Amino acid sequence: MSDPILSVRxxxxxxxxxxxxxxxxxxxxxxxxxxxxxxxxxxxxxxGKTTLGLGLLRLLPNLGEITSGSLTYRxxxxxxxxxxxxxxxxxxxxxxxxxxxxxxxxxxxxNPVIRIFxxxxxxxxxxxxxxxxxxxxxxxxxxxxxxxxxxxxxxVLQSYPHELSGGMxxxxxxxxxxxxxxxVLVLDEPTTALDLLTxxxxxxxxxxxxxxxxxxxxxxTHDLGLAAELADRVATMYAGRIIETGSARDIFYDPKHxxxxxxxxxxxxxxxxxxxxxxxxxxPPSLKAMPDGCAFNPRCAFATDACKQDRVxxxxxxxxxxxxxxxVACLHHDQVRLARSATDQLASFVEGESANV
Amino acid sequence: MSNAPLLKLSGMEQVFETKKGPVPAVGGxxxxxxxxxxxxxxxxxxxGKTTTARAAAGxxxxxxxxxxxxxxxxxxxxxxxRGQYRRAVQYIHQxxxxxxxxxxxxFSTLSAxxxxxxxxxxxxxxRAKAAELLQLVDLTPPESYLDSYPHQLSxxxxxxxxxxxxxxxxxxxxxxxxxxxxxxxxxxxxxLNTLGRLRDExxxxxxxxTHDLAVAKYFAWDGEIAVxxxxxxxxxxxxxEVIGNPQHPYxxxxxxxxxxxxxxxxxxxxxxxxxxxxxxxxxxxxxAGCAFHPRCPAFEPGLCDAAEPxxxxxxxxxxxxxxVVHRDLQRxxxxxxxxxxxxxxxxxxxxxxxx
Ligand SMILES: Nc1ncnc2c1ncn2[C@@H]1O[C@H](COP(=O)(O)OP(=O)(O)OP(=O)(O)O)[C@@H](O)[C@H]1O
Ligand SMILES: Nc1ncnc2c1ncn2[C@@H]1O[C@H](COP(=O)(O)OP(=O)(O)OP(=O)(O)O)[C@@H](O)[C@H]1O
Ligand code: SF4
Ligand code: SF4
Ligand SMILES: [Mg+2]
Ligand SMILES: [Mg+2]
Numbered sequence: 001m002s003d004p005i006l007s008v009r010x011x012x013x014x015x016x017x018x019x020x021x022x023x024x025x026x027x028x029x030x031x032x033x034x035x036x037x038x039x040x041x042x043x044x045x046x047x048g049k050t051t052l053g054l055g056l057l058r059l060l061p062n063l064g065e066i067t068s069g070s071l072t073y074r075x076x077x078x079x080x081x082x083x084x085x086x087x088x089x090x091x092x093x094x095x096x097x098x099x100x101x102x103x104x105x106x107x108x109x110x111n112p113v114i115r116i117f118x119x120x121x122x123x124x125x126x127x128x129x130x131x132x133x134x135x136x137x138x139x140x141x142x143x144x145x146x147x148x149x150x151x152x153x154x155x156v157l158q159s160y161p162h163e164l165s166g167g168m169x170x171x172x173x174x175x176x177x178x179x180x181x182x183x184v185l186v187l188d189e190p191t192t193a194l195d196l197l198t199x200x201x202x203x204x205x206x207x208x209x210x211x212x213x214x215x216x217x218x219x220x221t222h223d224l225g226l227a228a229e230l231a232d233r234v235a236t237m238y239a240g241r242i243i244e245t246g247s248a249r250d251i252f253y254d255p256k257h258x259x260x261x262x263x264x265x266x267x268x269x270x271x272x273x274x275x276x277x278x279x280x281x282x283x284p285p286s287l288k289a290m291p292d293g294c295a296f297n298p299r300c301a302f303a304t305d306a307c308k309q310d311r312v313x314x315x316x317x318x319x320x321x322x323x324x325x326x327x328v329a330c331l332h333h334d335q336v337r338l339a340r341s342a343t344d345q346l347a348s349f350v351e352g353e354s355a356n357v
Numbered sequence: 358m359s360n361a362p363l364l365k366l367s368g369m370e371q372v373f374e375t376k377k378g379p380v381p382a383v384g385g386x387x388x389x390x391x392x393x394x395x396x397x398x399x400x401x402x403x404x405g406k407t408t409t410a411r412a413a414a415g416x417x418x419x420x421x422x423x424x425x426x427x428x429x430x431x432x433x434x435x436x437x438x439r440g441q442y443r444r445a446v447q448y449i450h451q452x453x454x455x456x457x458x459x460x461x462x463x464f465s466t467l468s469a470x471x472x473x474x475x476x477x478x479x480x481x482x483x484r485a486k487a488a489e490l491l492q493l494v495d496l497t498p499p500e501s502y503l504d505s506y507p508h509q510l511s512x513x514x515x516x517x518x519x520x521x522x523x524x525x526x527x528x529x530x531x532x533x534x535x536x537x538x539x540x541x542x543x544x545x546x547x548x549l550n551t552l553g554r555l556r557d558e559x560x561x562x563x564x565x566x567t568h569d570l571a572v573a574k575y576f577a578w579d580g581e582i583a584v585x586x587x588x589x590x591x592x593x594x595x596x597x598e599v600i601g602n603p604q605h606p607y608x609x610x611x612x613x614x615x616x617x618x619x620x621x622x623x624x625x626x627x628x629x630x631x632x633x634x635x636x637x638x639x640x641x642x643x644x645a646g647c648a649f650h651p652r653c654p655a656f657e658p659g660l661c662d663a664a665e666p667x668x669x670x671x672x673x674x675x676x677x678x679x680x681v682v683h684r685d686l687q688r689x690x691x692x693x694x695x696x697x698x699x700x701x702x703x704x705x706x707x708x709x710x711x712x
Binding site for chain 2 (some may be wrong): 017042043044045046049061104105150152154155163164166167168188189192195196197198200201223224225226227228229248249252253262263266268269270274278279280283286288289
């Protein structure tokens, strides 16, 4: 197995909230991503997914700061680079060429007074070293990219952002992010505003692009169905930390953290009768007042006194190749079972199917 | 009284003039929302959901047709009636990033409307009421959020501040445009339950836009779903009927595209594309006849591309616009629904029987 394309070690990120105050939004992240993999980052609203995604590209806003850790990339030319040591100019080249991001709130990411065409022209010209981007070349490249996301280049390139629907803007932004063939693509809630048919078609496009160009994807999503469809690996975050990680099958069929299991149990099925749904009781902790011990303990049905003492680190459950190890940060993981019958049914349906073959 | 619609759209059209010619984003829709009821609007990106919602909220003037609130035509309201309507009907913007003023704290955003409409008398009351609103949307403890600026909030937190703001004025009608799209399942269920209490206990009506059919099903179970395609409603009926037994080929395709959180199932389904084309036709150059025909798996040349199918009632408690379905219905009496199995468009025939 080759070395990872991105290695994250003990990464922590804080936001300044006052002159002497700050809050830690992401803590102690360790992650190895291998070429061609897709990782889904899931977790409750406010748990630090966007912060981590921005951190991976050093795109944090002014008051956000990486307070510890390292971020090492293998670049297109095979060399390795520590992103945290990179100076301004190499960093500018790194972004969009080596790694790109589709921002959450994509709908608002376009400059409202600039037509979509000029967004493409600016990105291509700003980040491509040496290459000359004529109007025709931009048009050709942008047209090709927009078609990939099911948009009509003719109309969209000439439009101002407000003339496009929410989902159309989101798709245009995905097209823009892959304009310079990055190796790593971070997508933050890339399909929140998209209906299922468009989502499916984009998922298929991403799969094909990934096969063709072999890029590595981190996508942040609250949509577990999408994660099941796109991801080889899943990492669950809670209160700024990764609390469970593993292959998509490990996480969806056999989650071992009570929070992950709770998320899967809360999925609303489309088929069948309307179920009575339970949300996970309680609220995510405020960054300003983290509980001692396991951060999930005030909400956890399995919590014991031991859970309130020391922070619970990730520990290995099942070893797997290429960073796909199943690891969990829970003292009582052996008690955790998926409760939802629908998933059981689906799982047994799948098993039954393969048994018949 | 309580059965008279709160909101009524009749023949509502919206054509946008652009440099490249007119864009008919909404081509004549008739919809109603009753007190304490939910009407869900679903459909592909760009089909006109937001445009319909914005006209219903009085943010744009339809180019044809009418919007009525409690029986009053919006275009003919007096200034006082309009003020009333503005308080009673709250629109929650699709994009929580664009909808919040970046220079205002959460408290200032929430209290602006409270003060303007005299709901609170002083700052202490305003803070208490704002805190109460934040609690309704699971932003607790409220003190952690009241003095934050939008840029200090995550996407889902912004979305919930937007919802909280719309609840401040005790609206009669809420127009929610993808208002739970950035929330994880657990918070989403909790927020839907909160909105459900407004619906059931305070008789608030909802025009509810979502691309998530599970959300539609959960929230609008006792209500209706209208499926839009290229600016028109193509199937409209009670939620359990439309989701459980979709009949328009387009609705079938939408429901067939659902992803379940199951990696093996997802991989098995990945290649199964049931539409003839993924391309959404341009609004400026709509296909002749049924606008869905270039993509429809049940397309019949000569029938489908000749005339536009009208939105007609069927015996199975819904309206839909499809030549083939209506014809088969007429042929196969009395139990016409059986013939719908002949219409392809569901990715998972195995589970169809369970629907
Ligand atoms: N500029 C900032 N200053 C202070 N706190 C911030 C700032 N930006 C984000 N936060 C806080 O950091 C935490 C993590 O935010 P982040 O945007 O990473 O969450 P998220 O997991 O992406 O959530 P969502 O799913 O709702 O988008 C949140 O509690 C948020 O309030
Ligand atoms: N101000 C405008 N000028 C020109 N065209 C517009 C304008 N607003 C919307 N449109 C067009 O009208 C159509 C419908 O847009 P609308 O925003 O209603 O779609 P939607 O169903 O809400 O889609 P989404 O699910 O992506 O949000 C789109 O083709 C859009 O480009
Ligand atoms: S460590 Fe304890 S509190 Fe934390 S998730 Fe496991 S059982 Fe629950
Ligand atoms: S009218 Fe014809 S093309 Fe249109 S939805 Fe029905 S079968 Fe398909
Ligand atoms: Mg986020
Ligand atoms: Mg919209």
